[in-house]
Amino acid sequence: MLYELTAHALHEKLKNQEITAVELAESVYARVDEVERHVKGYLTLTKDTALEQANRADTGFQKGDEMPPLAGIPIAIKDVICTKGVRTTCGSKILESFVPPYDATVMTKLYKQGVVMIGKTNMDEFAMGSSTENSAYQITHNPWNLDTIPGGSSGGSAAVVSADTAVCSLGSDTGGSIRQPAALCGVVGMKPTYGRVSRYGLVAFASSLDQIGPFTKDVTDCALLLNAICGSDVLDATSVDMSVPDFTQGLINDVKGLKIGVPKEYFTPALDTEIADCIHSAIAVLEGLGATVKEISLPHTEYAIATYYIIAPAEASANLARYDGVRYGYRHENPEDLINMYKRTRSEGFGEEVKRRIMLGTFALSAGYQDAYYKKAQKVRTLIKSDFDAAFEKVDVIATPTSPTPAFKIGERIADPLQMYLSDVMTTPASHAGLPGISVPCGFVKSGLPVGLQLLGAPFAEEKVLRVAYTFEQNTEHHRQKPQIQTNGVVS
Numbered sequence: 001m002l003y004e005l006t007a008h009a010l011h012e013k014l015k016n017q018e019i020t021a022v023e024l025a026e027s028v029y030a031r032v033d034e035v036e037r038h039v040k041g042y043l044t045l046t047k048d049t050a051l052e053q054a055n056r057a058d059t060g061f062q063k064g065d066e067m068p069p070l071a072g073i074p075i076a077i078k079d080v081i082c083t084k085g086v087r088t089t090c091g092s093k094i095l096e097s098f099v100p101p102y103d104a105t106v107m108t109k110l111y112k113q114g115v116v117m118i119g120k121t122n123m124d125e126f127a128m129g130s131s132t133e134n135s136a137y138q139i140t141h142n143p144w145n146l147d148t149i150p151g152g153s154s155g156g157s158a159a160v161v162s163a164d165t166a167v168c169s170l171g172s173d174t175g176g177s178i179r180q181p182a183a184l185c186g187v188v189g190m191k192p193t194y195g196r197v198s199r200y201g202l203v204a205f206a207s208s209l210d211q212i213g214p215f216t217k218d219v220t221d222c223a224l225l226l227n228a229i230c231g232s233d234v235l236d237a238t239s240v241d242m243s244v245p246d247f248t249q250g251l252i253n254d255v256k257g258l259k260i261g262v263p264k265e266y267f268t269p270a271l272d273t274e275i276a277d278c279i280h281s282a283i284a285v286l287e288g289l290g291a292t293v294k295e296i297s298l299p300h301t302e303y304a305i306a307t308y309y310i311i312a313p314a315e316a317s318a319n320l321a322r323y324d325g326v327r328y329g330y331r332h333e334n335p336e337d338l339i340n341m342y343k344r345t346r347s348e349g350f351g352e353e354v355k356r357r358i359m360l361g362t363f364a365l366s367a368g369y370q371d372a373y374y375k376k377a378q379k380v381r382t383l384i385k386s387d388f389d390a391a392f393e394k395v396d397v398i399a400t401p402t403s404p405t406p407a408f409k410i411g412e413r414i415a416d417p418l419q420m421y422l423s424d425v426m427t428t429p430a431s432h433a434g435l436p437g438i439s440v441p442c443g444f445v446k447s448g449l450p451v452g453l454q455l456l457g458a459p460f461a462e463e464k465v466l467r468v469a470y471t472f473e474q475n476t477e478h479h480r481q482k483p484q485i486q487t488n489g490v491v492s
């Protein structure tokens, strides 16, 4: 089926005019009709405009134009990325009817390539969460087992690629929101170096951590999507002004001579033993292919979550102050006065977790506590970054598990925020340091749920990360496995 293929395989078929982009889009929407009611990965589907976009791509292919690698390729976009004319809710009731008047820079870049946007994907409200259960709209189900969560906060973007209801997608990662759902849904997910991709039009959660990145079916597609979205942007002062390599040059099936560091702090008793086994086997595969594997230490790892839950909520409390019901978004209908309007708009418009973060952040920044919490957290963040700087003097890439557990049952952690926060114990350290990180499928636990291997690089060393990921993928079969979605007893 066309919807099962990778973007690079589809590009060949489109280029040779074996298929049309319209046929491809229709194939993906047929798959949506078949399984989306079980997976619930989408908040909005944009079939009419998608077919117009596909038609335009077909015109180019038929004329024999030199078409970019993503022309005609069906892509899904996390609902935190602004899409002109297409509702962008951030998974929140407060933005239920928000239709952005402009495109995020990544969208402008993707449209320039001629992509076909299938729809906007479900997410934890304002990207706060690890299970997608914090969406104000629906719970997304993990295609590998519909009773489990897909991870979060980009759970919809991971699930639709896993379920073949999109060929690829974009998500955002603040503390692990691309890597963790990619691991739990058995797909490739990458967070580029902080500053590689413009955040213009990415609705802000924690601005010093947020970064957009791809979900794909393989590492080659990941490189192609990175090529399309990376680069400095005058509209985002934190985007880095440096040249962007052709990331497909990192697709080298060879790790000989590369040093891979394995940090001992990531192998704690909290790590599921079956996951630990998968990771050790994956590292052994890389060693067998000629990489040098060495144990390293990142001594401040244990403080990453505590630090994250000061810095991220502090930034969120400032960023979310703009949702006050005045200019856009939800507004309480019958306020007593202006202050009452603000209060009721925000109480009614935001969900529980978002309110918890606003309160945590406001407290951490308040007079008398700022030094004790926020300033101290910034110092610890620097220590975490220094651990990585020292490690990358000795190794090229760091290999760890992406998530300490496989996908958990829907509802299992919702009443226990601390348990939920611990889902990101392996991803937040690299977020603090702004490092590039990828999660690639590396096996399955006995219950059949997928496991992800996280590979981290020094800042702007995406190509090295891709090289290790690609070599692993080319020498293993995990990424070829597809979930069997149980649709009322019928497998699709």
Ligand code: GLN
Binding pocket: 127, 128, 129, 130, 152, 153, 172, 173, 174, 175, 176, 177, 178, 205, 312, 424
């Ligand atoms: N799960 C983490 C949180 O809740 C990370 C979310 C993210 O990366 N957007 O904040």
